Amino acid sequence: MSIYKDMGLKDIINASGKMTVLGCSTLDRRVSDYMREASDNFVEMEELINKAGEIIARYIGAEDVCVTVGAAAGIAISVAAILTEGDLDRIEKLPIFESDKKNIIIQKGHVVNFGAPIVQMIKLGGGNPIEVGQANKVEKYNIENNINENTKALLYIKSHHCVQKGMVSLEDMINIGKKHNIPVIVDGAAEENLKIYLQKGADLVIYSGGKALAGPTSGFIAGREDLIENCKLQYKGIGRVMKVSKECIAGLIKAVEIYFTDDHKAKAQKQKEKMEWLMDEINKIEGFSSVIEKDESGREIYRLKISVIREKLNMSAEEVIKYLKNGDPSIFTRNHYSNIGIIYIDPRPLNEGEEKIILNRFIGIGKIGKEGKK
Structure with missing residues (x-):
């Protein structure tokens, strides 16, 4: 019982x-034991967040990593990081972003509800979601024709919830991003390959800690060092209501270690x-x-x-x-x-x-x- x-x-x-x-996953005993040990001690949270990012980044080949309370938080924080560009005044005003330059392009077939709407996560980060193409068919021109001076990022959702056919591929999305010098965010929440999207050229990649990794309620954003630094700064703003505990950060680190050794x-x-x-x-x-x-x-x-x-x-x-x-x-x-x-x-x-x-x-x-x- x-x-x-x-x-x-x-x-x-x-x-x-x-x-x-x-409840996502049940925990490996090695993870829960590690979390229990972490819960018995105090730590400076900013140092722990930085150290956790350093450790996880080594495993997956990223420039840096920002831990989160989950993948949904990762979307909001990633959008906020790109919009605010390290400006603490802007960070403190989110989710209200008083600028026209806040458009986040997403394919229509990726506008899904995973338990909450994807577009709501974009808005929490201050972004303005721009849905392009049709639910069953998106062409490259649908993306490129919607890029303008107000476009701040392209968001690609890799999920079983999404339409699997007729969408612009991630490779094409990344090429478009590079052509227009616009960062590409990949939501790979439940994906098993923790290296491939960075290797393909994505700027930020979001993972859940509680799904493929079978860790505790947690997640992380991996990617460019400058953008990750801006992600961490969001804990002085909207990230405060999405903060992850010391126990869950420790459990995430152990889950990543197990993932790469089992x-x-x-x-x-x-x-x-x-x-x-x-x-x-x-x-x-x-x-x-x-x-x-x-x-x-x-x-x-x-x-x-x-x-x-x-x-x-x-x-x-x-x-x-x-x-x-x-x-x-x-x-x-x-x-x-x-x-x-x-x-x-x-x-x-x-x-x-x-x-x-x-x-x-x-x-x-x-x-x-x-x-x-x-």
Whole structure:
């Protein structure tokens, strides 16, 4: 029984992914022990922020890093850093930025809600979001034709939430930025490759500490030394309400260390094998059909895609999801395509043996479906 059950809350099996709504990740004991040790001592926070940036930057090959409380904060802080250019008077006045030179260009297909609107994060940093192109098609000229003397940055969102086809590539976005001498910000919140976007030429790259890194509630911005220095200055302004604790900074450092020393290929293979076993078993249940599918944005994540065959199960995908959630423990699945009868199981957050509990729940749903036909 978890401490949440003791509080009167329901136990949860997270088959959805590293989702903020479910608390992102569970912590490796090495991370939580490190955080506990950090919590037992005092430290000068500015020095810790600088030292953490120095350590993480060495791992990922960045000029410098600014730690944050999360990736959403990273967007607001990055925008604020570019707009205020180190001017403390401007920093103290944010999010009101009294200048026309505050346009942040973003592709229409990247204007998503990740639990809150992306454009709201831009506005918190004082920016004026300029949405270009259409939701399913953006051309390079859509970006270039909207660049003017008021354009301060280009923002690229790398996420499964975004439209994956018909958008201007990151490479083209970076080339446009260099051509017009405009910085490019990449929101790579849940991305697994912590080096590639800097290597491609992005000026600032934002990551979550609680997703791919499986760390505590945290994040960081990596990139150009001058821009990172301006990011750190935001803690004298809007960053104050987004401050990250000493414990979480310590946990983030340890999570990064583990990330670069553990065998991720072996872990991904084990997760894939677990999903292959579950696929074979679920395919034995009338009303379900499942296959293994790689993450749509190219990450080494292999999820189980379960199609609900309504005419055989006598139940919709939404009804299946309801049964999964209403059980004890409550099972949360990945439901972005439930409207077309598809449910996903993400293996990354699953604890040992939870795949068997999931299977038993699906077997029970299959029996309910059969009884409904009688």
